[in-house]
Amino acid sequence: MRAFDSALAQSTVFDALIAASKTYGAKKLILEDQERNPLSYTDLIRAAFALGRKISGFTARGERVGVMLPSSSGGVVTFFALHAFGRVPTMLNFTAGIRNLKAACELAGVKTVLTSHRFVEQGKLHDLIDALETLTKVVYLEDVRATVGLADKLFAATAGAFPSRFRAATTPSDPGVILFTSGSFGAPRGVVLTQSNLVTNARQIEGLFPMNRDWVWFNPLPIFHCFGLTAGALLPILGGMKSIQYPSPLHIKQIPPLVKDTKANVLFATDTFLNQYARSAEPDELSGLAFAVCGAERVREETHNMFHEKFGPIPLLEGYGATEASPVIACNIPTDNRRGTVGWLLAGVETRLEPVEGIPGGGKLLVRGPNIMAGYLNANGGIDPPSEGWHDTGDVVSITDDDWITIMGRVKRFAKIGGEMVSLTAAEDLASAVWPDSRHAVVSLPDPKKGERLILVTDRRDADPSSVIAHAKSIGAPELAVPRKIIHVQEIPVLGTGKTDYVALQRIVDTEMQRGG
Structure with a gap:
């Protein structure tokens, strides 16, 4: 530091x-x-x-x-x-x-x-x-x-x-x-x-x-x-x-x-x-x-x-x-x-990495320092401060010896498939590499055989799993990181800040799957 x-x-x-x-x-x-x-x-x-x-x-x-x-x-x-x-x-x-x-x-x-x-x-x-x-x-x-x-x-x-x-x-x-x-x-x-x-x-x-x-x-x-x-x-x-x-x-x-x-x-x-x-x-x-x-x-x-x-x-x-x-x-x-x-x-800014099972080479990031909040508002109108000043970012990162940070994904943005931890962000990157002019997002759903499965949501109308599978093979990406199900939408929902709205996205996927899509 x-x-x-x-x-x-x-x-x-x-x-x-x-x-x-x-x-x-x-x-x-x-x-x-x-x-x-x-x-x-x-x-x-x-x-x-x-x-x-x-x-x-x-x-x-x-x-x-x-x-x-x-x-x-x-x-x-x-x-x-x-x-x-x-x-x-x-x-x-x-x-x-x-x-x-x-x-x-x-x-x-x-x-x-x-x-x-x-x-x-x-x-x-x-x-x-x-x-x-x-x-x-x-x-x-x-x-x-x-x-x-x-x-x-x-x-x-x-x-x-x-x-x-x-x-x-x-x-x-x-x-x-x-x-x-x-x-x-x-x-x-x-x-x-x-x-x-x-x-x-x-x-x-x-x-x-x-x-x-x-x-x-x-x-x-x-x-x-x-x-x-x-x-x-x-x-x-x-x-x-x-x-x-x-x-x-x-x-x-x-x-x-x-x-x-x-x-x-x-x-x-x-x-x-x-x-x-x-x-x-x-x-x-x-x-x-x-x-x-x-x-x-x-x-x-x-x-x-x-x-x-x-x-x-x-x-x-x-x-x-x-x-x-x-x-x-x-x-x-x-x-x-x-x-x-x-x-x-x-x-x-002080950092602390907590190990995350199944994700080598990084850890969940906690930060502490003079820019960290007083706390969250609670229902009683008071403030709940971070424990001992540490804020849990929920992000899995790696940090070099000279303090450069690489994001590996959010804890919530990993799926366990066939016993392996798979980054949903990495799965999104595969789709972005194949169709760079479009916007993509990946969510996971429970799967009775493999634990979880990946669903790609995209605004690319002709997107198909075979193209992503071929790209993954060409770069040596793990097969588990390739979504096999694609849902096409008019546009990916975003928040006012430009971030993908994963709450709205999950509702879209749930609705589509209930329809048997």
Whole structure:
């Protein structure tokens, strides 16, 4: 484990913003969105005080306030506004569905949800709002801003000039945000990250390699997801670099030209979205990138190669994390980008590998360190901390002597077939190698003879088992890793973060098998 100076992160979120303003210049432009109205540190701090003062009028100190907003300047300002007045941003995943959204509000004790008329209209989220209004008070930011008067503006100007005197007194160990896990494999859980967790993780990422303070970071990932919040928004802003927030990664045709127009140097994405951007983009639209940072899912060789051929030698830096780790645990770096790995372990993160029966060469990863969560929300409104500080990632990994991590799969993503442990991720890789232009997912079902069997779900209409079997033989892959049953679908279900939705996928498979498919 590399050394990490924990003193660098002993700060509250708002104090880290104030410190960045002093370090990099109050007039430096550091936040912009699709409206193309850049904000300086002074603008951001003043806006946070103006909005936060209004929000404080109908919320209580320490209250968990729901935030249902896209990645935007307004979303970032709202986040800092809540911190300026000692409220806890509780980021709501508006793609999770009504049931999960209501469950999140109940678990966190959310009484008030902040959103936007424009966002609700554009996203056609009226059903979500109707459901939330049965549990909470929904407040629209346009309505709040309409009440900002001269006294509020004078207060914001004064507070902006002396922010350390006017911001609420909180501590680094106080809650910094409540987020909800993606729910890839089950019901989302409420994760409480401290202010120190968030600031720490930003500092840890900064410590991976030298960063150019003139870089522009383009973030289309949602700020309700920890990758979008910490890496896409907090890291550049706290590090003196401009952050461009964009409301949806799904706008495949709009994003590449905007990346060019904003002169972005760094792009955040998942493999799924990055692959689609590369296909849609003109050669000059992404060629100005210094690198792209990818998380949430494995970066395919096809995506690496396509980028290199179309846009030049732009590194796609695959990283690894978990909401519970704020989220980054490891990441590749521009000067040492090792394909197939998820990168270099961040300084300050301790690791422990627990053996997994039937899987040699690795183990289940547990992590501990200053970026690891305070704990999970429990049904009583309290927090259940990780045992002795260790978070069980559920991932099976190998780690080199120089702290580079390779993911072998999730514990839940292995099947026992004929007494052997088979990685479902490896089975997906076989299909991806045969049909790289399509999306595939593999699940397992009980089998009376072999214990379990593999089912390949794919959007490739002509996919057949014989092609995968032939490829597996050609590369010497074990026969047990080849799915013999294929289910064709129009599209593979994904979460708002771009990850495969294995819960929905399992329902599709169960339904198809019940039909005798």
